[in-house]
Amino acid sequence: MATLKVPATVPPVADDCDQLRKAFQGWGTNEALIISILGHRDAAQRRAIRRAYAEAYGEELLRSITDEISGDFERAVILWTLDPAERDAVLANEAARKWKPGNRVLVEIACTRTSAQIFATRQAYHERFKRSLEEDIAAHVTGDFRKLLVPLVSTYRYDGPEVNTRLxxxxxxxxxxxxxxxxYSDDEIIRILTTRSKPQLIATFNHYNDAFGHRINKDLKADPQDEYLRTLRAIIRCFSCPDRYFEKVARQAIAGLGTDENSLTRVITTRAEVDLKLIKEAYQKRNSVPLERAVAGDTSGDYESMLLALLGQE
Amino acid sequence: MATLKVPATVPPVADDCDQLRKAFQGWGTNEALIISILGHRDAAQRRAIRRAYAEAYGEELLRSITDEISGDFERAVILWTLDPAERDAVLANEAARKWKPGNRVLVEIACTRTSAQIFATRQAYHERFKRSLEEDIAAHVTGDFRKLLVPLVSTYRYDGPEVNTRLxxxxxxxxxxxxxxxxYSDDEIIRILTTRSKPQLIATFNHYNDAFGHRINKDLKADPQDEYLRTLRAIIRCFSCPDRYFEKVARQAIAGLGTDENSLTRVITTRAEVDLKLIKEAYQKRNSVPLERAVAGDTSGDYESMLLALLGQE
Incomplete structure (x- = not known):
């Protein structure tokens, strides 16, 4: 369900490095070349390129990129080139440091990744920031949000398929x-959402619907603008229907005057190797227009080309 | 600082298995033989024995042990034979299920193991119990203890040496x-104790002492019998002086009429490969009697022999 397109025959890593080096050097940068290489390599291939590049030229690839390009294009290429765990660590760190009640990045990372992926992110966070993720969240976030978000990122959820129906x-x-x-911020609500396994939670939400006649998220909409309630709803959507959750993030990033480039870049770079195909389907269904066309209409230049490459446009 | 004594030349794994099988079979069990093998093999060797035994005889070694021996001796041999992460998972599960305010096992595991060890225990917990450790604690423990213990076991502390003095x-x-x-159960106290790295916490405790003229644990003794305050003090002791913390657990297990075998077994089996030598030194210093002699005076039979073997007695 990934959209990333990797060529049938991938050039040797040394050639990719050589081409990238050429793209950075000389009169102006060859952005199209950067996209044609990095925008069409999977995580393992990008990792190999970063390693070989640093060895060959004595400089980090990410360093060369930030020296040569800038703005939204730079952010997209950097986030994409990072390993998924490093990328999530960077996104989570930004979210923790500049935290605002409307920021849903921590929820997204905590609820749409596997337990092993979240743990890899927490390790990458140590490595990169010399602190723990939960330490930074606990130090920057306060009140009910802290009570909810710290256990949400700290839990190591059981990820087996077993469901206890009585529970x-x-x-x-x-x-x-x-x-x-x-x-809404009762200890028991937080305990259930932050400790139960995903299959168990989904069974609980389904039973909620069956027993009380409407979805739990409908009941959590008492005040549609309340950010804490929105956060609870985002958690439940991330567990129950991540593709529709991300569709909404992309839709809101594109909608209205001006684009929320950070959110758009985040959805595309974090999901291109996971489920961006499903998100595109959800987008088409909801908006009657392909996500690629909407992205092309709202962005421009190299940034647009990079996003379209990750969206799988030929 | 371990007390475990492994012979200079260890027999081949197949021979150990063969001897153990003989010890279990025939007329009565050869307990001395069990102790002479398992009580003198390190974690990697015991793991190899378990694997080879299961292959050779189509039965788990732990199963054969529980079929043949019983009581405190059985518990000591089983806990010892388990991998450290599995052993901690078993101990934590017991502590969570039968939790009482006086139970300090979860604190001990959360605060005297490395971040990587705690994570291995959480993985072993999934494997064995098909749930997560924090899920079971959150479901069985309530009130301030839950507020403290769930983040205490869920945190993945940064374990680098960096200290921020201003902080x-x-x-x-x-x-x-x-x-x-x-x-005492304020969010900030819990945040600090459950998220900061050990070196950072030790710097904080030292500064507390310097700035306010007495140790933090003295100020946490307002009501010496209050179990929540005792838990906070145990956390701080586990971080600052694990050997003296364990000395006290051993001392209290031995002191008075009757022995607390579970605590004694736990200290000896969990620390024999870590720092039991330091705990013995602390015990001798505090009680003017060697820990071995105190253990020998308070226990008997095969259980006594097993503990003394792990305590490093020749």
Whole structure:
């Protein structure tokens, strides 16, 4: 369900490095060449290129990139070139440091990655920032958001398929009770969302729907603009339907006057090797226009070309 | 600083398995033989024995052990034979399921192991119990203890040596303030203890001592019998002086009428390959009697022999 297009025969790593070096040097930068290489290599190939490049030229590839290009294009190429765990560590660090109630990046990372991926991100975070992710969140976020987000990123969820139906029933009831009393930041709501496995949570949400006649997210919409409730709904959407969650992020990034480039870049770079095909389908279905066309209409230049390459445009 | 004694030339794994099988079979069990083998093999050797034994006899070694021996001796041999991460997972599971405010096992595991060891335990927990450790703690523990213990086991602490002195000063002041107002379960106290790295915490505790004229643990002794305060003090002791923390657990297990075999077995099996030598030194210093002699005086039979073997007695 990835959109990334890797050529049938990939050139030797040394050739890719050589071409990239040429793209950076001389009169002006060859942006098209950068895109044609990095925009068509998978994570393992990009890792090999970074290693070989640093060995061959005594300079980090990411360094050469930031020296030569800038703005949204730079951010897209850098984020894409990073390993998924490093990329998530960088995104999570930005989100923690400049945290605002409307920022959903931490939820996204905590709820749409596997347990092993989140742990790899926490390791990459140590490596890069000499602190832990939960330490930074706990130090920068306050109140109910801290109470929710710290355990959300710290948990190492069981990821087996087992579901305890009785537990799903009792916890659906418990969630309903707390929501009914508007106790949205109650310890039990947070405990359930931050510790149960994804299959268990999905069973709980389904039972909620069956037992109470409407989806849990409908009940969490009492005040549609409240950022804490929006965060709870985002958590539930990330678990239940990540493709539709990301479709909405992309839609909102594109909609209206001006584009939210950071969100658009994030969705495309983090999902191109995962489920961007599903997100594109969801987008087409919801907006009756292909995501590529919407992106092309809202962006321009090398940034546009880079996003379209990752979106799998031929 | 381990006490475990492994012979200079260890027999081939197949011979160890063969001997163990003989010890289990026939008329009565040869307990001395079990101790002479398993009580003198390190974690990697025991792992190799378990694997080879299961292959050779189509039965798990731990199964054969539980079929043949019982009581405190069985518990000591089983806990010892387990891999450290599996052993901690088993101990943590018992502690979570039968949790009582006086139970300090979760604190011990969360605060005296490295970040990588705790993560290995969380993985072993998934494997063995089909749930996550934090999930079980959150489901069984309530109130302030839950607020403290869930993040304590969930954190993946940064384990580099860097210390931020300014932060140590400001957080020592913050801890002092909260403790002064008896706000022992305040979010900030829990945040600091559950997210900062060990070197950072030790710098904070030292600064507390320097700035306020006495150790933080003295200020946390307002009500010496309060179990929540005892838990906070145990956390701080586990970070600052694990050998003296374990000395106290061993001392209290031995002291008085009757022995707390579970605690004694836990200290000896979990520390024999780590720092039991330091714990023995601390014990001798504090009680003017060698730990071996105290253990020999309070236990008997095969259980005694097993503990003494792990304590490094020739």
């Amino acid at each position: 799903a029933h009792s916890e659906a009831k418990l969630l309903h009770e707390k929501i009914h009393h508007k106790a | 140590a000063h400001s957080e020592a002041k913050l801890l002092h303030e909260k403790i002064h107002h008896k706000a």
